[in-house]
Amino acid sequence: MKERFARLGLIFLLGCVPVGVAGYECLYRPSTYPSELRVIDLTGVANSGTWTLEPVDGLNYWWKQFEPATLRLTLGERVLLRFHSADVYHQFYIPALDFGPFSVKPGTVTEAELNASQAGAFEYYCTYMCGGCHFYMRGWVIVTPEGEEPIEPDPIQCPICLPDFGERPTGDSVALGEFLYRQSGCGTCHGIEGEGGVANYNYVNDEVPSHDETATKIFLRSEEDAEVLLGLIEEGIDIGSLEDSPDIGGFAIVRARFQAAVDLIQQGKNAARMDLEGPEPPLQMPMWKYKLSNQDTAAIMGYFVSLYEWDEDE
């Protein structure tokens, strides 16, 4: 008799755990939100560089590449976004909807209500650097009027992060510059191979500057001058403090411009707003001084210089 009690008790007790956990999560908790709100759980995953809709748990976190979320809403819909973090601090920001940025502290769930009051495709961003894949942490919120075909957004230039950037090249400084450019994620803002074309909402110039014209921006006059400059970088000479003029036309100004660009990369710069009252542009030039040495930065500048297509007749 007692024995049977104990057995039942044990089974009941052990059964309580899964039933309790599942019941609380799947039945009770959803009932605490207003029924007209759609609840969407988004999890920030640093290793994949994504805000994802997939569940992230102990079992899949360590190996899985999570899919970036595309949020599809109908015009006029109200949704409750619940932001989780699977690892470190992230931020969620939709500048075009003036939504956020919401800081998402690991271990606490941040909730925010989004009103889909405007049709269109809006890009969302993570605006706290969260690791090697941070700059890829973008995606779309698509709001479609009831009954209409969903809008297809423009592709994002660097949609997924492939964290393996290979070996750091030695010797060739232009190759090193290119490697650092890719590895640091500069391309996600400045375009693949520095071509630009990346939109930056409410930024004075609309698009993040490109880097394929750096050679002229620092007032290099000819391909030969550029070669000399690249040679100096290759040798590891600090251009900014170079006293005697090498064989480069108008070296004083080239030096000043070059150094200014290096400083800008090292110090970072806030992107100025187009509409001063409007939301902050999501893409801000970060401060790189703790990640890139002076040498590294010079190598990247060399890479930029090498990207310029010189005209024959100049």
Add this chain to the structure above:
Amino acid sequence: MQSRSSAPAKPKAWNWFRCVTFISVVFCCSLAGWFIAPTGDGGGAVREIEIISQQYGFVPHRLVVNQGDELRLHFASQDVVHGIFFEGYDTEAIVFPGKLDFQVRHPSVSDQYEYQTEVSFVVDQWGKFRYRCSVTCGALHPFMQGELVVLPNYPFWVGSGGLIGILLGALFWVWTDRRREVSPARPAWRLDLLHRFPVLNWLARRRWIQFALMAPGFAFFLLFLAAGFWGSPIGSRNIIITFVWILWWFLLITLLLPFGSRIWCAACPFPLFGDWYQRRRLLGVRKDVGRIWKGFKHWPKRFSNIWMQNLLFLSMCTFSALLVTRPVVSAFVLSLIVVAATVVALRFRYRSFCNYVCPVSGFLSLYSMASVVEVRPRDPVRCDSCRSKACRVGSEKGWGCPWAQTPGRLERNNYCGMCLECIKTCAGENMTVRARPFCSDVHIERFDEAWKAFIMISLALVYSVTLLGPWATVKSWANISEVGDWQGFSLYALIVWLGALAVIPAIWALSAWVGRALGREPSISVKTLFLRYSYLLVPLGLCAWVAFSFPLILVNFTHILATASDPMGWGWDLLGTAGISWSPLWPEYMVYIQIPILLLGLLFALKRGYGLAGELYRDRWKALGSLIPVSSSCVVILLVFLALFAG
């Protein structure tokens, strides 16, 4: 009582005098420590310091400044968002990579953060303080820290003085020992708890008591598994990590083990199904209790020792940086243990898994020797004449000892799982639970047990370096799954294994060898000394582990509260504590807990050491000689701990 033939007059006063002098010696040495502590250059300097955070450490990882200096700090991060919390100086910052300014707050003043590019304070308190990452920044976040040492570092020097003082005081103690012969450790007091507290007696005799401990434990275990597999991958937000590796570990090492011996083994849910299978009962006892082992095999003789536990524990601990930070790894390992416990129980008699395999059981066995309770016969003589041997084979009141012991002959706690079956089975009510002084079982007689002691002390050292130390490189070696630095990890593993299996044992062997020479008693072998004196590492090791465990709980207790409300890390708030923000409890006073514990460890090690020596050598000077090398090794080990905790 010992013979006091040579000290006829006022032994009591004489002992008082010895005690007072002993304490004065310790006190004077500590005081000397105070006076020799380097004081730096008076302070008042303004120090401009840039602290860069990186997973999982700070650069610089150690700041040594003078009391009265003004620190002007700038923070930056190289990878992800980090925090930096200055113990004792009420300053916390959140540091964003790629940005020059960081958020600062003074927790006791306000919860609000302000953006700043510099934060400054005057270091007006001396001692060692840590700066810890305060924002979850990845797997090893809870261990990311740096050290701010404000000179003069009195706690460290006073503590070191205290350790030396105890050593000198012990010399004095031996010198003033007036006994002509050091007699074997005299029988110390015992308190029959079951006799004294009828409630305990009543409880101990209930058949349901163990089931009532195990069943809820198993329910919790299921919850932990669910959280580990399907809950948040963030360790500090997952109940399996906070409850198992912080709360349970802390309670186990500081309370259950020293004050309850292997009481955990009675409550441990892991063998629940194995026991059930073997007994076919959860509560009651079968009629054929004496014959339940038919069909079960004996555990092989070759493995009837704790070597397997030693090696399994060491292997498990080599991966501790994964185990204690990744919920899924913990869940996997714990499930493995349950499966193994059950499978072993299907084939083998008794609690073979617990006795010979379970990695936790090994150190419980070792340190239970230090515990202040024991299960013993009230009168061993009665057991000798007992015919029924019910404690061994069982009776209608209970099962025969599941740990394959003969309870009536118990002399040490090591292999008694405190299940209290013998208390129920003994017809003469001869078995009981007694309280006793700390460290009452003193005999280590097997190499496997000695090595357990070496392994445990080495691991305490290793953990104090990897988990409580400021060295990011070591952490990244240990953190193999994330960093993938196999070379570093191999080096780390090599150091751990060599240290535990070879270096510390070698030091002990050497000490025993020198000790034998100093003891001038050829009949006593090095082996005897080596085994006997390995016991000194029991009080020492236990105290070191306790001292190591305090920071874990005090720094992380908010995580325990938070996960109690949100076990899976899914955003629940069952008890209203889920939102509690991280704030360590008295972190700046940690060393004042740790140092006395270390001193206590040495005190007991030396005291019991002298007792052990006395058993071997009748002459106190010989005893002293044989003990000098191991005692010095103990002091050195504790100085290392002291340097890690407070230096």
